Amino acid sequence: MRKLMDQGRMKGPENRSRRGRRRKTAGHDMRDRWMITYADLITLLLIFFVMMYAMSRLDVEKYDIVTHSLQSTFKSGDSLLEEGTGITGSADRFNHKNPSPTAKEGNNRGTEQQGKESNSNEKPMTERELAFRKQEEQLHNLMGLIEKYIKDNGLEDQIRVADLPKGISITLSDRFLFDAGKADLKSGSAKTLSKLASLFSTLDTVISIEGHTDSMPIGSASKFKDNWELSGARALSVLRFFIDREKLDPEHFQYAGYADTRPTADNKTDAGRQKNRRVEITVLRQLQQ
Known part of the structure; x- marks a missing residue:
């Protein structure tokens, strides 16, 4: 009996150590078992996608039908x-x-x-329409000739030309045409006015001559009462040159004096007043009846 107890005491510690080792091994196996499942899942997914890729094929005919x-x-x-x-x-x-x-x-x-x-079926143009077209060509050529004359003679500071809706406007400075406070034409202006007369002789339209002054009152030494008389007299002098000396048709002309009522610049400065003292000759865009 005593021997059996001694053997039991000797085997007890050994059994306990073996059971502990078995528990540790079993716990270790339980912790790593999820890796088997994960590896199986990855393998199955890989096989699934390989099979899908092998089975896939683009149906070109169906794609074309849907597109069209x-x-x-x-x-x-x-x-x-x-x-x-x-x-x-x-x-x-x-x-x-x-x-x-x-x-x-x-x-x-x-x-x-x-x-x-x-x-x-376009209708032919009437005689009046043809006349207007001819007049536009004449005005275009007239402006080109006057611009060339001004440039060739260096008169850019004395004469300006512009194509306006009402016609071709030719502006002449009073210094080019008259002495201060007077309406008699200077002898040096005759050449230019004669050139203009030669160009006007071929036109079948009305030519308007307008006289303008600055806002300064007329001096006591002048024979004119005021700027109205001076501007009208200057316009009349240019008109007389065309119809008396150049023998142009009086029916193609009209004239007026506007004094200082239509300024183009500021009358408070010398330069502005100089621009306002002018004679404007306008070849109107209209046909003679």
Whole structure:
């Protein structure tokens, strides 16, 4: 009996150590078991995607059918923003504004045909229309000749020319034409006025001559009462040169004096007053009746 107890005591510690080792091994195995499941899952996914890739194939014929169907649908439908019927043809069916593609083609052809017919049936211009066209050509040539004359003779500071809606305007400075406070033409201006007269002789229109002054009152030594008389007398002197010396038709002329009522610059400065003292000759855009 005592021997059995001694053997039991000797085997007890050994058994306990073995059971501890078994528990540690079993716990270690339990902690690493999830890796087996994870590895199996990854392997299965890899096999799944390989099989899907091997089975996939693009059906070119079906792709072309779908593509052409979508293209024809969007081309045949009109815009909803313009009160059209939309892609399905059901929207705004009672407020249809956009013509169908066939109607558009028909309208385009009709427009082209109308354009051809209108060109073929275009009425010839009347005599008055032809006269206006001829006058525009004359005015264009007149402006070119005057600009060339001014440049060739270095008169840019004395004469200005402009194409205005009412006609070709030729502005001459009073220093080029007159002495201060006088209305008699200077002898040096005769050459230029004669050149203008030669250009005016071929025109069938009205030529307006306007005299302008600055706002300074007339001096006591002048024979003119005020700027009204001075501006009118200066315009009349230019008119007399054209009809008396150059023998132009008086019916093609008119003249007026405006004193200082139509300034082109500030009368408070010397330079502005100098610009305002002028004679304007305008070849009007109108035909003689």
